[in-house]
Amino acid sequence: xxxxxxxxxTITYAxxxxxxxxxxxxxxxxxxxYFLGVWYNRLIGNMAQSQAIVARRKKGKTAxxxxxxxxxxxxxxxxxxxxxxxIKDLNITLAEFAKSFFATFTNHYLSFLERxxxxxxxxxSFELLDTLxxxxxxxxxxxxxxxxxxxxxxxxxxxxxxxxxxxxxxVTQKIKIxxxxxEFQNINAYIVNKRENTIDSMSGTYLxxxxxxxxxxIISGSEVHGLxxxxxxxxxxxxxxxxxxxxxxxxKEAVRQYAxxxxxxxxxxxxxxxxNLTQGDPLYLKALFTTRYNDTKDxxxxxxxxxxxxxxxxxxxxxxxxxxxxxxxxxxxxERNAKRILLYLFQAGEERTRAQIIKxxxxxxTDLELQTKLQKLMKADLISRGVTYFDYKIAKDKTxxxxxxxxxxxxxxxxxxDIRKELRQEMGxxxxxxGKFREYLVRxxxxxxxxxxxxxxxGIDLTIKPKTILERETVKVGLRDREIDLIVKGNVELxxxxxxxxxxxxxxxxxxxxxxxxxxxxxxxxxxxxxxxQNGYSSSAKGLLEANGxxxxxxxxxK
Numbered sequence: 433x434x435x436x437x438x439x440x441x442t443i444t445y446a447x448x449x450x451x452x453x454x455x456x457x458x459x460x461x462x463x464x465x466y467f468l469g470v471w472y473n474r475l476i477g478n479m480a481q482s483q484a485i486v487a488r489r490k491k492g493k494t495a496x497x498x499x500x501x502x503x504x505x506x507x508x509x510x511x512x513x514x515x516x517x518x519i520k521d522l523n524i525t526l527a528e529f530a531k532s533f534f535a536t537f538t539n540h541y542l543s544f545l546e547r548x549x550x551x552x553x554x555x556x557s558f559e560l561l562d563t564l565x566x567x568x569x570x571x572x573x574x575x576x577x578x579x580x581x582x583x584x585x586x587x588x589x590x591x592x593x594x595x596x597x598x599x600x601x602x603v604t605q606k607i608k609i610x611x612x613x614x615e616f617q618n619i620n621a622y623i624v625n626k627r628e629n630t631i632d633s634m635s636g637t638y639l640x641x642x643x644x645x646x647x648x649x650i651i652s653g654s655e656v657h658g659l660x661x662x663x664x665x666x667x668x669x670x671x672x673x674x675x676x677x678x679x680x681x682x683x684k685e686a687v688r689q690y691a692x693x694x695x696x697x698x699x700x701x702x703x704x705x706x707x708n709l710t711q712g713d714p715l716y717l718k719a720l721f722t723t724r725y726n727d728t729k730d731x732x733x734x735x736x737x738x739x740x741x742x743x744x745x746x747x748x749x750x751x752x753x754x755x756x757x758x759x760x761x762x763x764x765x766x767e768r769n770a771k772r773i774l775l776y777l778f779q780a781g782e783e784r785t786r787a788q789i790i791k792x793x794x795x796x797x798t799d800l801e802l803q804t805k806l807q808k809l810m811k812a813d814l815i816s817r818g819v820t821y822f823d824y825k826i827a828k829d830k831t832x833x834x835x836x837x838x839x840x841x842x843x844x845x846x847x848x849x850d851i852r853k854e855l856r857q858e859m860g861x862x863x864x865x866x867g868k869f870r871e872y873l874v875r876x877x878x879x880x881x882x883x884x885x886x887x888x889x890x891g892i893d894l895t896i897k898p899k900t901i902l903e904r905e906t907v908k909v910g911l912r913d914r915e916i917d918l919i920v921k922g923n924v925e926l927x928x929x930x931x932x933x934x935x936x937x938x939x940x941x942x943x944x945x946x947x948x949x950x951x952x953x954x955x956x957x958x959x960x961x962x963x964x965x966q967n968g969y970s971s972s973a974k975g976l977l978e979a980n981g982x983x984x985x986x987x988x989x990x991k
Contacts, residue, residue, distance in 0.1 A: 437472045440506040446549040447505065447516060449498045456718075458689055459682030460496050463675070467500060467650070475512065475608055475648065482642040482649040484616070484663050487675035488813050489654040490715035490753055494518070496675065497612050497652060504610060505544055511607045515540045515598055518614040521622055526587040526631060529623050531558035534578055534594035541601070541609075542568055570601055587626065595637050602646035609647040616651035617659040635662045642669035683712030690721035697730040705737060705859040709830070716831055719749045738855050745834050745851060754835040757813060769795060770805060771840045774814060777826040778833045779872035783818035784825070792873060830858045845879040847901040871917055871930045874964050874985070875901055878920055878928075888962060888983035898922040910951045926960045927952070928985070937965035942973040946980045 443454075451457055467483075474480040487493055497516065504514040517536050524532070535558040542564060543551035556564050558578075565575050574597040581589035602609040613619075619634045642649055651670065653659030663670045678686060684703050691698040698706075710716035720726070725743035728736045744750040772793055777784060786802050789795065795802065806824055809815045818825045826833075837849045877887065879898060884891035902919040920926040929945045931937045942963075949961040962983040969977070969984070977984055 437468045437510070438507070439468070440503065442506070443499075443502055444506045444549070445502050446543060446552045447498055447501050448553060449495065449502070451495045451498075453693055456686075456689055456693055457495055457499055458686040459678050460492070460499075461682065462679075463496060463673075464500070464503075466673075468503065472512075475610070475645075478645045480645060480648045482638075482651070482670045483673050484659060484670040485650065485652040485673045485675050486659055487652075487654070488757070490718075491654075491675055491677075492714040493652045493654065493675055494614055495714070497614055497650065500650075501612055508544065508547060513541060513544045513602075513607060513609045514612060515609055516612045516614070519616060519618040519622070521615065521618050523622050523624055523628075523630075526591055526623055526625060527582060530578060530587065530590035530594040531582070533591075534558065534574065534597060535561060537594075537597055538564060538568070538571055538575075541571070570604060571597070574600070591637070595641060599641055599644035599647035602644075607646075611647055611649045613649060613651045615653055617653040617662060620662060635666060638669060639666055642666060677712035678714065678717075679712060680707060683707055683710065683717065686712075686714075686717050687721075690717060691731070694721045694726065695729055696721055696726060697732050699732045702731040702734075702737065705734060706731065708859045709737070709741065709855065711829070713829070713831070715753060716750060719744050723748050734856070734859065737859070738852050741831075741855055742851050745831065746838055750831060751835055751838075754832055755839065758836060758839065760812060769793075769797075770809060771844055773805070773809070774826065774836060775841060775844050776872070777815060777824065778836065780825075781828065782825065783823040785822050786824070787822075789824070793876070830854070842900075845875050845901060846898050847875060847879075847903055850902075850904070853904070853906075870964070870966050871903060874918060874928065874930055875903070878918075878926075884960075884983060888985050890978050891983055894924070896920065896922055896924055896926060909948050914948060916948075924958060924960060925956070926962060929961075929963045931963070931965040931967075936967050937963060937969040937973050939970060939973050939976065942969075942976045942982075945982060946976065949980065949982060 445454055449457070471480055471483065485493055485497070501514040501516045504510070504512055515537050517533060535556060538561055539551040539555040543549065546567070551564075561575060565572055574593050577593040578590050581587075581593065598609045598611050601607075616635075620632045621630060623631050623634050625631055638649065641647075649670075651659075652675075653662075660672065663672060677683070684707055687698065687703050687706050690696070706717070706720065710720065720737070720741060723740060723744055725740045725748060728740075731737050773789060776789065776793055784792075786799050786806070790797070790799070790802060797805075806815065810817060810824075815824055815826050817823065834849065834851055834854060838851060842848050878896070879901065881895055881897045884894045884896060898920050900921045902921070903917065905916050905919050906913050907916055907919075908914075916927055917930040918928040920928070927948075929941070931941060945961065945963060952959050952961075960983065961981070962985055963977060964985040965987075968987060974984060
């Protein structure tokens with residue numbers, strides 16, 4: 433009969449959790465069902481494979497791992513001892529790392545056996561382990577080995593003894609030890625040898641240790657591709673477990689918990705809007721409620737949500753987290769084209785091949801050069817691979833997109849995003865995405881000075897020099913508000929209507945656009961009007977547009 437894990441009636445928060453208020457931890461049912469269900473059963477059956485939890489920063493990995501530790505710690509009868517260690521992004525010598533690792537393991541091991549939280553909350557350093565080791569003589573051999581190697585200045589032997597301690601103790605004591613190592617990618621980046629050079633092969637320690645069924649590992653890392661590269665080198669040792677956003681019901685419950693903890697007013701309409709806006713991303717949910725910009729403490733008013741989130745996107749924690757990812761890679765990658773590629777993938781909203789990217793952006797580079805650049809963007813966790821090695825995409829994440837566009841869109845194509853407007857559209861789940869990519873490709877053609885005769889089938893010899901391009905701008909036309917797809921402001925003003933549907937641009941669309949033109953031209957006769965249709969025009973519509981002075985943009989735009 434399979435051993436089933438039984439949740440403790442109460443959880444002892446022996447290991448202080450970084451989340452702070454433990455009530456703010458919500459959900460992760462799917463993850464707990466796996467690690468305390470299928471994986472736990474395999475652990476007891478001596479078959480569990482080591483796991484690698486991957487997700488970018490602030491997705492809730494540490495919160496999940498620390499809660500998993502405390503749940504396991506709260507079940508002494510299971511004889512499954514949790515050991516948690518976080519590798520800091522700070523240079524440390526191999527000797528100090530070995531001491532720190534072993535001391536932490538000793539504190540966690542004895543804390544579980546003695547049911548003493550003091551070892552977790554006020555742990556003993558390696559130099560003070562003498563008295564503690566008396567309580568666990570099975571650790572004495574490893575402890576003495578590390579001390580002897582330390583005296584002989586043999587750092588490698590110190591680490592060998594420290595790293596092997598969990599699995600060897602599990603075997604001799606006939607127990608199970610779960611090694612939870614957070615920010616594992618740092619193991620190859622911050623541990624240095626006697627010459628103060630980074631030991632970039634440290635992860636090789638786990639070529640055999642990750643196979644030990646008595647003490648399997650659960651590792652995590654926030655530099656996704658950095659961790660995956662390590663896992664690939666440790667072939668077959670780890671199974672990758674991606675940690676995504678909270679599903680809808682868990683996210684909505686998190687909104688309610690955060691609202692209560694921060695004394696912020698909400699109603700069910702607010703909960704729905706916040707779900708639409710954040711899509712259950714733990715960072716976005718937390719930032720919206722714990723931000724210093726939440727002055728009103730009232731999210732029943734949509735304007736307050738928009739105002740607070742706009743601040744977070746432009747200068748708060750959300751901005752800081754994404755800006756760190758984005759600016760870091762632009763040191764290594766040619767900025768201009770990298771930024772254009774990111775904006776292009778955002779606007780595409782779906783996978784694009786390298787050939788499509790080169791063609792649409794008119795990039796002056798070879799396929800191999802583009803592949804190298806895209807690989808660097810993937811390494812920085814800014815984009816990801818599509819279905820094949822030839823396809824690339826950006827995950828649908830409006831918040832990430834707006835942070836990026838706030839930083840760079842004006843520089844790339846003279847277009848200034850209206851963040852507040854787009855947030856409202858996102859909360860209401862309107863048809864905003866419809867046609868966005870085609871508008872982007874039109875903007876690519878008009879962001880630099882161009883001659884109207886080159887761009888339009890019926891264009892005149894007039895050079896337009898854009899300064900700013902507005903997208904989806906709502907303007908008063910007569911007594912009605914109308915949404916204009918693109919407005920080019922420069923030495924002249926040009927309004928463009930973009931159609932991106934399966935059908936052709938028909939007479940009804942033409943009548944609407946001509947009506948708008950006539951009303952605007954009464955007050956501003958120098959304002960120019962144009963149309964672009966991905967799938968062409970009906971003959972009557974095209975003739976009507978040209979007869980009324982509307983410029984019909986050539987069909988090769990974006991094709």
